[in-house]
Amino acid sequence: MADDELLATHLQELRRGTVVLACLLILERPNYGYALLDLLERHGFAVDANTLYPLLRRLEKQGLLTSDWNTDEARPRKFYRTTDRGTALAGALNGDWDQLDTALRTLKGES
Amino acid sequence: MTSLSDRYVDTTLRRLPPRQRTDIERELRAAIADAVDDRLAAGADAGEAEVAVLTELGDPARLAAGYADRPLHLIGPGLYLDYTRLLTILLATVVPAVAAAVGFVRGVQESPVLTVIGDTLGAAVTTAVHIAVWTTVLFAVIERTPALRRFPDRTWTPDALPDPPPSRRARWGELVAESVALVLVSTLVLLAPVVSPETDAAGEPVNVLNPWLWETGFVYVFIALAVAALAFSFARYYVRWSLPLAVAGALVNVASAVTLIWAAATDRILNPAFTTAAGWPPDAAKWINVGLIVVAIGTLVHTVTESFGQARRR
Numbered sequence: 001m002a003d004d005e006l007l008a009t010h011l012q013e014l015r016r017g018t019v020v021l022a023c024l025l026i027l028e029r030p031n032y033g034y035a036l037l038d039l040l041e042r043h044g045f046a047v048d049a050n051t052l053y054p055l056l057r058r059l060e061k062q063g064l065l066t067s068d069w070n071t072d073e074a075r076p077r078k079f080y081r082t083t084d085r086g087t088a089l090a091g092a093l094n095g096d097w098d099q100l101d102t103a104l105r106t107l108k109g110e111s
Numbered sequence: 112m113t114s115l116s117d118r119y120v121d122t123t124l125r126r127l128p129p130r131q132r133t134d135i136e137r138e139l140r141a142a143i144a145d146a147v148d149d150r151l152a153a154g155a156d157a158g159e160a161e162v163a164v165l166t167e168l169g170d171p172a173r174l175a176a177g178y179a180d181r182p183l184h185l186i187g188p189g190l191y192l193d194y195t196r197l198l199t200i201l202l203a204t205v206v207p208a209v210a211a212a213v214g215f216v217r218g219v220q221e222s223p224v225l226t227v228i229g230d231t232l233g234a235a236v237t238t239a240v241h242i243a244v245w246t247t248v249l250f251a252v253i254e255r256t257p258a259l260r261r262f263p264d265r266t267w268t269p270d271a272l273p274d275p276p277p278s279r280r281a282r283w284g285e286l287v288a289e290s291v292a293l294v295l296v297s298t299l300v301l302l303a304p305v306v307s308p309e310t311d312a313a314g315e316p317v318n319v320l321n322p323w324l325w326e327t328g329f330v331y332v333f334i335a336l337a338v339a340a341l342a343f344s345f346a347r348y349y350v351r352w353s354l355p356l357a358v359a360g361a362l363v364n365v366a367s368a369v370t371l372i373w374a375a376a377t378d379r380i381l382n383p384a385f386t387t388a389a390g391w392p393p394d395a396a397k398w399i400n401v402g403l404i405v406v407a408i409g410t411l412v413h414t415v416t417e418s419f420g421q422a423r424r425r
Binding site for chain 1: 167169
């Protein structure tokens with residue numbers, strides 16, 4: 001019981017921030033909130049809807065995403081797309097992730 | 112969209128700035144509808160699907176705080192240490208200072224002693240509550256106002272470490288001196304009715320101090336306060352510093368000084384029969400009272416400055 005809780009806490013710490021990178025990568029192709037939630041889940045990034053929706057707006061405010069209302073369908077949806085700035089940041093984050101991965105492999109003596 | 116979702120969206124929007132509402136409302140409604148449709152497609156009942164979706168979205172207040180980028184804590188880790196430091200210093204200094212000032216004024220006004228003590232304690236409690244409330248409000252506002260948080264970041268350096276406290280030996284010396292003074296003064300006071308340089312017509316000793324002090328038992332209040340003050344000095348020496356201990360100790364010192372001021376101001380210390388018998392000039396009693404009040408004020412000031420110094424060192 002306590003061990004599961006401990007594991008959950010540390011996993012959450014480890015994964016914090018990966019959702020941002022995943023969003024920036026997925027949204028190279030425009031998409032809307034609910035579909036993104038579904039995609040993230042299918043790719044193994046567990047994130048709550050009430051975390052993701054505000055996060056998208058925060059990233060938009062930071063100029064990493066841009067958005068457009070799509071009113072072609074019966075239900076209007078807000079589509080988000082990664083900006084050039086967002087792509088650049090995703091590249092930097094990705095590079096850091098690779099470095100971490102290499103570092104961990106070195107630590108484990110696998111390199 | 113049914114009323115449950117409407118109520119959810121309305122509750123969320125109410126906590127958001129008006130200019131954000133329209134856009135968030137459209138997006139949130141679409142997201143809820145998409146999620147409900149998904150569950151309906153999976154074969155869920157319409158009512159159950161809506162309840163499940165809203166349950167997953169969670170407390171609207173939390174969602175709104177996320178949209179508005181509002182913190183979900185009163186005072187965050189960035190400010191917490193400054194908050195507790197300021198609060199400690201204010202409580203340890205302003206509370207005794209206000210109690211001392213109120214007690215002094217009431218004492219000089221010659222109010223009844225219960226009024227003096229009641230007003231002094233009341234002022235101490237009121238001040239403590241005000242300090243706690245307004246300091247907390249101030250820091251909560253700073254936490255919520257990004258512009259106010261752009262103070263130049265004071266990075267911590269070892270120079271900020273507190274000065275070492277005076278050596279234990281020096282403090283022990285002070286304690287011994289305090290204890291000796293207490294024993295001497297209490298002995299003199301308690302012996303005053305039976306040992307006196309003057310005697311009356313019947314050959315009985317004339318008390319230097321006012322017999323009123325014995326008739327009302329007030330002399331024992333004085334001695335009890337002095338013993339309590341000494342006990343707090345010992346507690347400070349042996350027990351780790353804590354805010355309640357510091358404030359309580361300061362308040363006992365304030366109470367002793369204020370009681371002395373009150374007794375001197377109402378001329379209840381010296382025995383008029385003694386000054387007459389000793390043939391002192393008529394103004395002598397008045398000047399002795401003034402002297403006692405000055406000593407008491409010194410104690411008050413010392414109590415406040417000492418509290419400040421000790422709070423600073425934490």
